Ligand SMILES: *[C@@H]1O[C@H](CO)[C@@H](O)[C@H](O)[C@H]1NC(C)=O
Ligand SMILES: *[C@@H]1O[C@H](CO)[C@@H](O)[C@H](O)[C@H]1NC(C)=O
Ligand SMILES: *[C@@H]1O[C@H](CO)[C@@H](O)[C@H](O)[C@H]1NC(C)=O
Ligand SMILES: *[C@@H]1O[C@H](CO)[C@@H](O)[C@H](O)[C@H]1NC(C)=O
Ligand SMILES: *[C@@H]1O[C@H](CO)[C@@H](O)[C@H](O)[C@H]1NC(C)=O
């Protein structure tokens with residue numbers, strides 16, 4: 122009881138501190154209920170249910186986890202909700218169900234779940250060893266050989282993400298689209314909202330909490346973080362110059378430079394510098410714009426072309442040059458020095474990029490790639506990036522590439538450092 126009280130109190134205080142609206146009031150009534158049920162155990166009526174291990178959120182800014190004895194609370198700023206995760210063997214789980222605009226309950230560990238595959242990076246559940254309880258997907262836009270293999274083997278089904286009857290059949294449905302009309306079993310999973318690569322990777326703890334695999338989530342995140350910070354430290358303490366990097370994409374006649382904070386952070390951590398453009402978009406049909414665009418691009422040593430394409434295999438150097446619309450390319454050192462990249466090296470069916478899957482949970486691999494992009498050793502195999510200035514083509518991901526037993530967890534790949 123005392124432990125429960127302390128956790129509850131800490132939870133309440135934090136909630137009251139941070140909640141913008143009256144959600145703490147609802148939480149209070151919930152806690153009053155927990156209080157009531159647990160009062161039974163003071164008199165020895167119900168066995169204490171222990172939460173295995175704890176995850177502490179250190180870096181991510183958009184969720185928090187609080188622990189009680191028979192429940193956990195995830196506060197998710199993406200959808201402004203609190204998720205009450207009730208241990209399946211607790212009395213409260215059989216008696217309580219919450220589904221309001223601020224509070225939802227889930228019985229954990231989840232016996233099954235489905236995900237909106239269009240945006241959900243399945244690599245998180247692979248690292249946790251939870252891929253076999255994934256029973257539903259909304260599209261086969263999945264850059265994961267093992268999930269594709271399970272789908273091919275009929276172990277998970279595919280359905281339309283607007284089929285609410287189907288969605289209701291799962292213990293939980295994880296989605297990243299905060300615009301979709303919510304239902305009681307929906308949980309919003311949005312690592313993409315975070316500002317840095319490590320903050321995004323820490324969302325593994327969010328998934329871990331639903332399956333009581335906090336210990337594994339902590340272990341993976343720590344390994345990833347230690348490796349990432351080691352690589353960043355080596356890269357940023359170099360005495361050599363800092364190459365200038367432009368992340369840019371072309372759409373409807375305009376070139377724009379990225380404003381994504383996590384991408385800027387990658388460049389900084391890899392020991393580079395972001396191209397200092399005066400504005401973010403340049404219209405190639407406007408002569409003044411084109412002139413300025415041409416000039417600024419002459420200062421870039423490395424270009425990462427993020428232009429969307431439905432046909433990555435066909436997106437070559439000449440496609441880039443066609444979009445560029447600049448006749449005189451003599452000052453472009455990223456061309457003469459062959460440093461023109463795309464992050465679509467690993468792709469399934471031309472649409473699903475592993476950059477939006479594996480790289481989110483294992484940013485140390487993306488960072489190691491970028492360090493090689495900026496400071497080439499020639500003794501390294503890229504995971505996500507291909508150099509279109511050297512004619513490198515994408516690798517098609519397929520189910521036949523699944524090389525592990527899907528009942529076991531995928532191991533993070535630790536890059537040699539130091
Ligand atoms: C918690 O994790 C540690 C290792 O991280 C493990 O030794 C211990 O058994 C775990 N406890 C529970 C209750 O799962
Ligand atoms: C709770 O979950 C565990 C692990 O999935 C399962 O073995 C157990 O049977 C469940 N207990 C109840 C009461 O549902
Ligand atoms: C999903 O269902 C909606 C509404 O019924 C429909 O408009 C949409 O085309 C469907 N999507 C797919 C991929 O079938
Ligand atoms: C998911 O698990 C729940 C609870 O055990 C069960 O009622 C449901 O039928 C399962 N759904 C699927 C699609 O396996
Ligand atoms: C780009 O500039 C051309 C010529 O000035 C103009 O016609 C076009 O609308 C502009 N495009 C955009 C997207 O602003």
Ligand SMILES: *[C@@H]1O[C@H](CO)[C@@H](O)[C@H](O)[C@H]1NC(C)=O
Pocket residue numbers: 422454458497
């Ligand atoms: C060209 O690339 C090499 C590394 O491959 C680098 O050392 C050199 O500084 C680059 N030159 C220019 C002009 O960017």
Ligand SMILES: *[C@@H]1O[C@H](CO)[C@@H](O)[C@H](O)[C@H]1NC(C)=O
Pocket residue numbers: 432435440
């Ligand atoms: C490749 O792209 C070019 C234009 O860049 C287009 O003309 C050609 O049809 C495309 N090839 C395929 C196989 O899609």
Ligand SMILES: *[C@@H]1O[C@H](CO)[C@@H](O)[C@H](O)[C@H]1NC(C)=O
Pocket residue numbers: 500537
């Ligand atoms: C290339 O990398 C491997 C593995 O990291 C290392 O053992 C080897 O010494 C490297 N070779 C060179 C020439 O740097």
